[in-house]
Amino acid sequence: RVTNPKLFERYLLPVYKKASDILHSKGKIVSAHMDGALKCLKDLIPKTGLDVVEAFTPPPLGDLPLSEAREEWGEKIIISANFPETVCLNGVEAIKQYTLEILKTVAPGDAFMLTVTEDIPYKEPNDLLEISLRTITKIMYEYGRYPVKIP
Incomplete structure (x- = not known):
C-alpha cells in the first residue's frame, strides 16, 4: 500500500x-504517481485535488x-492505469x-489512459514483452477508439 490512510x-x-491549488491557479493539470494498493485511500484521493492518478495498478x-475507482471518483480524476505484467x-x-475487460469497465473511455508497466520481462519466455505489446496494441486499435464499444 502507498501509506496508512491516517498518515x-x-x-x-x-x-x-x-x-x-497552486498549480491549478496557474492553469496546470496535476498528476501523481500512485501505483500499488490504493483501496485504503480511494475515498481520500479525490480530496487531494489531483487531476490524474498515474500508474494506477488494477488487480x-x-x-x-x-x-x-471509477465509482468512487467518477470522471473527476483521470485514471492512467498500468497493464499488470503478471497478466x-x-x-x-x-x-x-484482460484488455477487453479494462475497456468494458472504462467505456466509453472518458478520463482514462492505458499504459504498460516497465516490468514485463523482455526476453523470457519467448520475447514476452514484444508479444504482450503487440497483443495489447491490437486490441486497443480494434476496440479502444473513443467512444469505446465492446461487442
Missing part, C-alpha cells in the same frame, strides 16, 4: 491539496479494481481478455 490524511493530503497486483505471464489469450 496519508494527516501528512500527505494537505501537501497534495496545497500543491494542487491482480493492485487491490483497487478500476470499476471501484502477460499467462499468455496471449489472457492478455486479450
Whole structure:
C-alpha cells in the first residue's frame, strides 16, 4: 500500500491539496504517481485535488479494481492505469481478455489512459514483452477508439 490512510490524511493530503491549488491557479493539470494498493485511500484521493492518478495498478497486483475507482471518483480524476505484467505471464489469450475487460469497465473511455508497466520481462519466455505489446496494441486499435464499444 502507498501509506496508512491516517498518515496519508494527516501528512500527505494537505501537501497534495496545497500543491494542487497552486498549480491549478496557474492553469496546470496535476498528476501523481500512485501505483500499488490504493483501496485504503480511494475515498481520500479525490480530496487531494489531483487531476490524474498515474500508474494506477488494477488487480491482480493492485487491490483497487478500476470499476471501484471509477465509482468512487467518477470522471473527476483521470485514471492512467498500468497493464499488470503478471497478466502477460499467462499468455496471449489472457492478455486479450484482460484488455477487453479494462475497456468494458472504462467505456466509453472518458478520463482514462492505458499504459504498460516497465516490468514485463523482455526476453523470457519467448520475447514476452514484444508479444504482450503487440497483443495489447491490437486490441486497443480494434476496440479502444473513443467512444469505446465492446461487442
